[in-house]
Amino acid sequence: MRHLLSAADLDRDEVTAILDQAEEMSQVQSRPVKKLPALRGRTVVNLFFEDSTRTRSSFELAGKWLSADVINVSAKGSSVSKGESLRDTVQTIAAMGVDALVIRHHASGAPLQTTQWIDAHVVNAGDGTHEHPTQSLLDAFTMRRHFRSLGDDSFVGKRVLIVGDITHSRVARSNVLLLQTLGAEVTLVAPPTLLPSGVGSWPVSVNTDFDAALPTADVVMMLRVQKERMSGGYFPTPREYTVGYGLTRDRLATMPEHAVICHPGPMNRGLEISADAADGAASRILDQVAAGVAVRMSVLYQLLGGDEDK
Amino acid sequence: MDPTDHGVDPGTPGHEGRVVLNEAEISRAVTRMAHQILEADHDAALVLLGIPTRGVPLAHRLATAMEQADGRTVPVGALDITLYRDDLREQPTRPVGRTVLPTGIDGATVILVDDVLYSGRTIRAALDALGDLGRPRAVRLAVLVDRGHRELPIRADHVGKNLPTSSTETVRVRLAETDDVTEVRISKGDHA
Amino acid sequence: MSNQTSNERNGVDHTLITGVRLADGTRADLYLAGGLLADPAGATDDAVRVDGDGLLALPGLVDLHTHLRQPGREDAETVATGTEAAARGGYTAVFAMANTNPVTDTAEAAEHLVDIAAREAHAQVQPIGAVSKGLHGEELAELGLMARSRAAVKVFSDDGKCVDDARLMRRALEYVRAFDGVVAQHAQDPRLAGPDACCHEGEVSGRLGLPGWPSVAESSVVARDVQLARHTRSRLHVCHVSSAETVEVLRWAKGLGVQVTAEVTPHHLLLTTDELTGYDPTYKVNPPLRPAEDVHAVREALADGTIDIVATDHAPHARHDKEHAFGEAAFGMLGLETALAVVIETMVNNELIDWSRLVSAMSTLPARIGGLTRQGGGLTVGAPANVVLVDPTRRRTVARDDSRSLSRNNPYHGRDLPDPVVSTWWQGRRTYSA
Numbered sequence: 001m002r003h004l005l006s007a008a009d010l011d012r013d014e015v016t017a018i019l020d021q022a023e024e025m026s027q028v029q030s031r032p033v034k035k036l037p038a039l040r041g042r043t044v045v046n047l048f049f050e051d052s053t054r055t056r057s058s059f060e061l062a063g064k065w066l067s068a069d070v071i072n073v074s075a076k077g078s079s080v081s082k083g084e085s086l087r088d089t090v091q092t093i094a095a096m097g098v099d100a101l102v103i104r105h106h107a108s109g110a111p112l113q114t115t116q117w118i119d120a121h122v123v124n125a126g127d128g129t130h131e132h133p134t135q136s137l138l139d140a141f142t143m144r145r146h147f148r149s150l151g152d153d154s155f156v157g158k159r160v161l162i163v164g165d166i167t168h169s170r171v172a173r174s175n176v177l178l179l180q181t182l183g184a185e186v187t188l189v190a191p192p193t194l195l196p197s198g199v200g201s202w203p204v205s206v207n208t209d210f211d212a213a214l215p216t217a218d219v220v221m222m223l224r225v226q227k228e229r230m231s232g233g234y235f236p237t238p239r240e241y242t243v244g245y246g247l248t249r250d251r252l253a254t255m256p257e258h259a260v261i262c263h264p265g266p267m268n269r270g271l272e273i274s275a276d277a278a279d280g281a282a283s284r285i286l287d288q289v290a291a292g293v294a295v296r297m298s299v300l301y302q303l304l305g306g307d308e309d310k
Numbered sequence: 311m312d313p314t315d316h317g318v319d320p321g322t323p324g325h326e327g328r329v330v331l332n333e334a335e336i337s338r339a340v341t342r343m344a345h346q347i348l349e350a351d352h353d354a355a356l357v358l359l360g361i362p363t364r365g366v367p368l369a370h371r372l373a374t375a376m377e378q379a380d381g382r383t384v385p386v387g388a389l390d391i392t393l394y395r396d397d398l399r400e401q402p403t404r405p406v407g408r409t410v411l412p413t414g415i416d417g418a419t420v421i422l423v424d425d426v427l428y429s430g431r432t433i434r435a436a437l438d439a440l441g442d443l444g445r446p447r448a449v450r451l452a453v454l455v456d457r458g459h460r461e462l463p464i465r466a467d468h469v470g471k472n473l474p475t476s477s478t479e480t481v482r483v484r485l486a487e488t489d490d491v492t493e494v495r496i497s498k499g500d501h502a
Numbered sequence: 503m504s505n506q507t508s509n510e511r512n513g514v515d516h517t518l519i520t521g522v523r524l525a526d527g528t529r530a531d532l533y534l535a536g537g538l539l540a541d542p543a544g545a546t547d548d549a550v551r552v553d554g555d556g557l558l559a560l561p562g563l564v565d566l567h568t569h570l571r572q573p574g575r576e577d578a579e580t581v582a583t584g585t586e587a588a589a590r591g592g593y594t595a596v597f598a599m600a601n602t603n604p605v606t607d608t609a610e611a612a613e614h615l616v617d618i619a620a621r622e623a624h625a626q627v628q629p630i631g632a633v634s635k636g637l638h639g640e641e642l643a644e645l646g647l648m649a650r651s652r653a654a655v656k657v658f659s660d661d662g663k664c665v666d667d668a669r670l671m672r673r674a675l676e677y678v679r680a681f682d683g684v685v686a687q688h689a690q691d692p693r694l695a696g697p698d699a700c701c702h703e704g705e706v707s708g709r710l711g712l713p714g715w716p717s718v719a720e721s722s723v724v725a726r727d728v729q730l731a732r733h734t735r736s737r738l739h740v741c742h743v744s745s746a747e748t749v750e751v752l753r754w755a756k757g758l759g760v761q762v763t764a765e766v767t768p769h770h771l772l773l774t775t776d777e778l779t780g781y782d783p784t785y786k787v788n789p790p791l792r793p794a795e796d797v798h799a800v801r802e803a804l805a806d807g808t809i810d811i812v813a814t815d816h817a818p819h820a821r822h823d824k825e826h827a828f829g830e831a832a833f834g835m836l837g838l839e840t841a842l843a844v845v846i847e848t849m850v851n852n853e854l855i856d857w858s859r860l861v862s863a864m865s866t867l868p869a870r871i872g873g874l875t876r877q878g879g880g881l882t883v884g885a886p887a888n889v890v891l892v893d894p895t896r897r898r899t900v901a902r903d904d905s906r907s908l909s910r911n912n913p914y915h916g917r918d919l920p921d922p923v924v925s926t927w928w929q930g931r932r933t934y935s936a
Contacts, residue, residue: 001403021406024390033442038393066393087825107827108711109781128829130711173711197714198705301393306403 001302003122005112007133007178015181018298019141025301026294028065036297039068042099042304046072047090048125049105054265054289055125055135059102062296068099068304086110087117094118099304103127108170121303129168135264136174138295140182142287143219146260156183161213163189163245164223164272165234167196171264172223176204187213191244193234194225210245214254221262222247222273238271247277260284327480327497331471336454336485336492339470340368343452344375346468347421348382354419354447356382359389361424361436362407367487368454369423385412389422394435415444421468425483427453430464455494457481515930518545519891522554524881525857532559534887537930541883554891557924560861562594562625562888564868564877565838566657566686566765567741567813570596570627572618574603579818579908581615584838585624586906587816589933591838592890592923595626595869595877596816600637601662607632607643612653624933628874631655633674633685637663642673649681656873659686661741664723666692671727675736684737684763684871687727689748690789694719700829702775702790710778712828717745717796720789724748728755728762739871740764742815744789746799752808763871765813766800768844769835769913773797777913783824783831784913787817804863805854811867814841818909835913839905843920846894851920876929887930892922 001014010018028034044063046056056072063070075089094101100121103111108128115122126132140155147153160179166172166188179186180203187205188195199206207213214220225241235241242248247261252274255261261273261283269275278285331339347356356376360369366388373386390407398404422436433451440449452468457475471494475481479496486492517534524530531542533549565588571579579587581598588596598615600606606615612629619627631648635641637660648655658678665671665687674685695715701707703714724740728751731738743749743764755762769787774794777785785791803809817834824831845864849855855863861880869878879885898921902912926934 017405024406024408027409031443035442036393037438038398083822085822085825086827086830088822105827107829109829110827113781113783113827128711128827129713167708170711173709196708197703197716198708201705202709301406302403304403305393305398306401307399308402 002308003111003115004133004299004303005115005122005124006131007136007174007181009133010178010181012181012183015137015140015178018137018295018302019144021301022137022141022291022294022298025297026291028297029290029293034065035067036065037067038301038305039063039066042068043097044068044070044100044102044300044304045093045098046070046102046125047075047093047104048072049075049103049110050126051076052104052126054292055104058292059125059296061293062300065293066297066300068300086113090114090118094120100300123299123303126170128170129173130170131174131177132170133174133178134292134296134299135171136178137299138288138291139175139221139262139264140178141291141295142262142284143260145287146219146284150258154183155179158184158218159216160184160186160219160221161189161217162186162221162223163210163247165194165225166190166199166223167194168226169223175221176202189213189245191235191241210251211254214251215256217256217259219260219262220247220255222277223264224266224268225272227268227271242271246271247273249274249276252277252280252282255282262288265289326499327495329493329495330473331455331494333492336470336494339454340371341375341379343468343470344372344379347372347450347452348376348380350467351419351448351450355417356384356421357413357415357418358384358386358421358423359411360386361422361432362388362390364425364483364485364488365423367485368425370487372421372423372452387412389436389439391432391435391439394438396431396435411443415440415446417445417447419448419450420446421450421452423452425454426481427451427456427464427466427469428459430460430462433464434462454483455481516546516549517552517927517930517932518542518549519552519554519559519889522557522559522891524559525861530559530881532881532889534889534927534930537887539881539883539885539887539889552891552925556893558857558892558894559881560592560857560890560892561865561878561880562890562926562928563592563842563864564872564874565593565596565814565816565841566739566811566868566872567661568596568598568816568838569601569818569834570598571818572602573614575820577908578820578823580622581618581627582622582624583906583908584816584818585619585627587836587838589624589926589928590906590923591840592842592892592926593625593838594888594890594926594928594933595628595874596838597628597630597657597872599659599661600630600632601660605632605637606630607635607637609644609647609651609653612648612655613651616653625928626874626877628657628872629653629655630657630659630661630686633658633660633665634670639663639665639667639670642670642677645674645677645683646681649683656681656683657686657739657871658683659688659741661686661688664688664690664692666723668726668730672730672734675730675734675738679734679736682737682873684739686739686741687723688741689720689723689727690715691719691723694722698829700786700790701778702792704775704793706775706778710781712778714790717747717792720745721747721751725751728752728760731755731762732758732760736761738762742767742770742789742813743800743803743809744770744792745796749799749803749808752803756808763810763867764808765811766804766809767815768812768837768841770800771797771804771812771848772844773913778828781828783826783828784835784911784915786828786831786833787835788833801848801852801854804849805859811863811871812841812845813868814838817911818907819911820909824911834911836905836907836909836911839907840900840912840914840919842892842922844914846920846922850894887927889927891924891926893924894920894922896921
C-alpha cells in the first residue's frame with residue numbers, strides 16, 4: 001500500500017488486517033513504555049493546512065509511539081495568499097527527505113494531487129468535504145469492538161445510520177465507502193438541503209425522516225452540523241434542525257436497546273446531539289477518540305513498516 | 311505467513327527430507343525440558359511466553375508438562391516480535407501477530423519459548439520487546455531444536471534436540487495445534 | 503518557420519495558392535496581393551506559389567472571446583504570444599476581453615491595447631470594453647467614449663463576472679443601441695453559483711466533495727437577459743453556453759425574434775465533468791464542464807444555429823496559478839491553437855455540420871456580431887486577404903509544451919486530435935506555417 005487517500009483504496013481483507021493490527025497496537029497505550037521500534041528512522045511530517053488539534057495529535061502520537069521522527073508543519077493561511085503554489089509547498093517539504101506526508105487540507109483532492117508531485121507516501125488526514133479515511137477506520141474499529149461484545153463481529157447486514165450534514169461531511173463519504181466494503185447497510189438521514197447532489201447513485205438508502213429510520217438501527221452516527229450552514233440557507237434555525245434531526249432524549253428512547261451512538265467530534269451538544277445521548281451508556285464517542293491513535297499506528301505501520309517494492 | 315523465519319519453510323505441506331523427531335520424541339523432549347526448567351528456577355515466579363507461531367503451542371505443552379511434573383500452574387502467553395525485527399524494511403509490510411501477557415513480567419523469570427533457534431535474531435528481537443514491556447528478574451530461552459549457525463551471541467538454556475545442519479538445509483517443525491502432523495523434518499534446499 | 507517569404511521582405515506580398523477546395527466544395531485558386539484577395543488571373547510571376555492540392559481554404563477565423571492578459575499578467579500571455587497562438591489556430595482576428603489589469607473600461611485603455619497590437623500582434627486585436635467600471639457591476643463604464651475611440655469598441659462585457667444587477671443590465675442594453683453595440687453576458691448568478699463553486703454541481707461533484715453550481719444558475723440569468731433584450735430592443739450576446747437548459751431558453755427567445763446571439767467554447771463541445779475525477783485543475787473552468795447530456799445539447803444547438811458561433815474563451819494561466827488544490831486554482835483553459843481541431847473532431851467528423859456552417863460559426867458570424875468589417879468577409883475577390891489553409895485529415899497527439907502561448911494549461915494534452923492548420927495569412931501576410 002503506497003498511499004491512503006480514500007476509504008475506497010482498501011478491500012475487505014486490508015481493512016480487517018488494519019483493524020486487527022490496531023487491536024494489537026492499542027495495547028501500547030496502557031504500557032509503561034509506550035514505544036514500538038517498527039518505524040525507527042522513518043520521518044513523518046504532519047502537513048496541516050487546516051487546524052485540527054485532535055487529529056494532528058493523534059497522528060503525532062501514532063508516529064512517535066512507533067519510534068518515527070514526527071514533525072508538525074502548519075501551512076494554515078492558504079499558500080495562495082503567500083503566493084506559493086500547493087505544488088511548491090509540498091515539494092519543499094518533501095525535498096527535506098521525508099518518508100510520509102500526513103496531509104489535512106481545506107480543499108478536496110489536495111492529497112491526491114500531491115501524490116503526483118512527490119515520491120513520499122501520502123496519508124489523507126481529511127481533505128475538504130471529500131474524505132477522512134482514518135476516521136472511518138477508527139469508526140469501524142469502534143463498531144467492531146461493539147459487535148464483538150454482542151457475539152458477532154461481522155458487519156454484514158448491520159444497519160448504520162449516518163445523520164446530519166452529509167453534503168459537507170468527509171467523514172460521511174469515507175464511512176459510506178468503508179461500510180460498503182465491510183458489507184454493512186448504510187442509511188443517510190438529513191434534510192433535503194444537506195443531501196449531496198447525485199446521492200441517488202450512492203450505495204446507500206436515504207431518508208429525510210429520522211424517526212422512521214431510527215428503530216432498526218444498529219449504529220447511529222451523528223455528524224456535526226455547523227451553525228454557519230444557516231447563512232447558506234440550508235436550514236432556518238438550530239431549534240428546527242434539532243427537532244427534525246437531533247438525537248434528542250426522546251429519540252434516544254426509541255433507539256433499539258443494543259444500538260450504539262458514534263460522533264466524529266467535536267460535538268455541538270444540544271444541537272445535533274443531546275447530553276443524554278452523548279454521555280449515556282449507548283455512547284461510544286470516547287472509545288472512538290481512544291481508537292484514533294491505535295488505528296493511525298496501524299495505518300502508518302502498514303505504509304512505512306516494510307518496503308512494498310521488495 | 312509465519313513471522314518467525316528460522317529458515318523453516320512456512321507453509322507448503324511437503325514430505326521431502328527425513329524426520330528427525332517424531333511425535334513421541336517431541337513429547338519426551340518437552341517433558342524433559344519441563345523438568346529442567348523447574349529444576350533450574352524452582353524458586354522463581356515463572357512465566358512462559360511463546361513466540362508466534364509455533365512457540366505458542368510449544369509453550370502451552372511445556373506448561374502442561376510442568377503441571378503434570380510438579381503440580382505447578384505456570385501462566386502462559388505469547389510475545390509477538392514482528393515490530394522488533396531487524397529486517398522489517400527488507401520485505402513488504404509484515405502483519406503483526408498477537409501479544410498476550412497473562413500477567414505482569416516485572417520481577418518474574420520469563421521463559422521465552424520458540425520452535426527453532428537459528429541465527430538468534432528472533433530472540434534478540436524478543437529481548438528488546440521484553441525490555442519495553444517491563445523488567446523481568448531473569449530471561450531464559452527454551453527451544454525445541456537448536457540448529458546452530460548463530461549470527462549473534464545468543465544461546466538457549468533448554469534445548470529439546472541439538473541438530474547440526476548446513477545452511478542449505480531447511481528445518482521444519484510441525485505441531486498438531488497448527489499443522490496436520492507433529493514432527494520435525496529436515497530437508498535439502500533453501501525454502502526460506 | 504519564417505513568417506515572411508523573400509518577396510514579402512522586399513515589401514511585395516503576392517501569394518498564389520493553387521488548387522484548393524473552398525467550404526462550398528468548389529475548387530479555386532486564391533491570389534493574395536496588397537493585403538486583399540485579387541483575381542488569380544493577374545498573378546505575377548514572382549508571386550510565391552503554394553500548392554493547395556488536397557487542402558481546404560477557409561476565411562481567417564475570428565474569435566469573439568479571448569483573454570490576452572496584457573496589461574497586467576504578461577507572465578501568462580501577451581498580445582504578441584496570444585496572437586501567435588491565434589495564428590497557429592487559424593485565427594486572423596481576436597476580441598480581447600476587458601478583465602485585464604487595469605480593466606479596459608476607458609477609451610484610453612482600449613486605445614492603449616490597439617497601439618500595442620499595432621506594434622506586436624500577429625492577428626487583428628479588437629478590444630472589448632467593460633460594461634461596468636472596474637467590472638464592479640455597479641456603474642456603467644464609459645461605453646460611448648470607448649465606442650468613439652480609435653479602438654471603435656462595439657462589444658462590451660464584464661466576462662469573468664456576471665452583470666447580475668438587472669437594472670444595470672437594462673441600462674447597458676439600452677445605451678449601446680445608440681452605436682449598434684452589443685452586450686456580451688457571462689451568465690452566472692452569483693448567489694446560486696457562489697465564490698466557492700468550482701465545478702458542475704451534480705453526481706461527480708457530490709462524490710468528489712467539490713462545491714459546484716447547477717446549470718440553472720446560468721439559464722436563469724439568460725432567461726432574464728433575453729427578456730431585457732426584448733424589452734430594450736437591443737442586441738444581447740450570451741458567452742460560453744454550457745448547458746441544455748440555456749439552449750432551451752435561447753430557442754424560445756429566438757422564436758420570439760429577440761436579438762440574441764450565443765457562443766459555445768470548443769471545450770464544452772468535447773469535455774465532460776468526468777474529467778474531474780483526478781482533481782486536475784487543468785479542467786477547472788467557468789462555466790464548468792458539464793455532463794454528457796449538456797455536451798450533446800450544445801452540439802445540436804451549434805448545428806441548428808440556436809448557438810450561432812464558436813468562441814474559444816482562451817484563458818492562459820501561469821503554472822503557479824494552476825498548481826493549487828482544485829478548489830483554489832485559477833479558472834480557465836487554453837483554446838486558440840486547438841479550437842479548429844476540436845470543432846472538426848466533434849462537429850464535422852461527426853457529420854453534425856458541414857464546412858459552410860463551420861465557416862459561418864468561426865468566421866462570418868463572429869465578425870458580424872462584433873462589427874468587424876475587415877474580417878469574416880469570405881474568400882471573394884476584393885475581400886481582405888485573411889485566409890487559413892487547412893488539412894482536415896492530418897492528426898497529432900497534442901503536446902502541451904508544443905505551443906506558442908506562454909501558458910501550458912492545455913486540456914487536450916495527450917489526446918489524439920486533428921492538426922488541421924497548414925498556413926494562416928492575415929491581410930496577405932503569412933502569420934503561421936506548419
